[in-house]
Amino acid sequence: MSQGNLSAGLSSLLQKLSELFSARRAPAGYRPGVTLEHLRRNLALARFELSMPGAATVVTDDGSLQLEIVERTESQLLMHVVTTEFVLHVPASREGSARLQLHHGGAIRRSGIHCRQLKGDDALSVRLRTAIEGDRALYAALMPLDFKRLDIELQGRQWSVRLEHVGGSEVVNRMPAFRRYIALSPLQREALFATLGGLRRVLSTF
Incomplete structure (x- = not known):
């Protein structure tokens, strides 16, 4: 291998290691639990308990859903975004391995819901x-x-269902310094719980 290729290879490796380290390190100014506190008031559920910094367990008021909510951070130049991931666990009727990702169809207007298989049993994913x-x-x-995901x-x-919503998130800027919480609207709150309830209903048959 030439010296130029070796140098380029080392540079690429160092870049990947730097990106991996940055992804695992919490951004400067991140305060675990602050976004969840905004979300707690936003959801207005009777049972909302912090399980650890940046994570909570919640139960819907009718008792139909028990969820975990976890803060996720995304670093950008002079700012970071804190999103909340809603996690639902449903027992499976048999062992298996599969992973699907749901997304809206349509580039400008939503034209439907599409499922993309990322890994696992083809027959199970199709069903x-x-x-x-x-x-x-x-x-x-x-x-x-x-x-978002x-x-x-x-x-x-x-x-396991992992849903990252656009709302229930916070933008934190360092220069100029400001924090902005993006709330879940009542309609989005209703759609969120209906979606998770529907997925639990479907998955309980598999």
């Missing part, structure tokens, strides 16, 4: 995708829901 797309109540809740994963005998 699950068909069930999700064919559930009219779930579809109706998903279409207006403003989510929605992953569904089967590991062993447990399904």
Whole structure:
């Protein structure tokens, strides 16, 4: 290998290591739990308990859903964003391995809900995708829901749903210094719980 190629390879490796280290390190000014406190008031649930800094467990008022909520950080130049990830666990009827990602179709206007298989059993993923797309109540809740990421994963005998919403997040700027919380609207709150309830209903049959 030439000296130039070796230098380029080392530079690329150092860059990847730097990115990995930065991704794991909390951004300057991040205060665990601050965004969750905004969200707690926003959701107005009777049962909202911090389980550790930056994480909470909640139960909907009708008792139908128990969720974990975890803060996630994303660093940018002179600022960072704190998002909240809603996590739902559902027992599976059999062991398996699968991972799907749901997203809206359409570049400008939403044209539907699409499921993309990321890994796992092809037959299981096809059945699950068909069930999700064919559930009219779930579809109706998903279409207006403003989510950034929605992953569904089967590991062993447990399904895990991880939903990162656009709302329930906070933008923190260092220069000039400001913090802005992006609230969940009442309509988004309703769509969020309806979506998670619908996914629990569908996944409980698999």
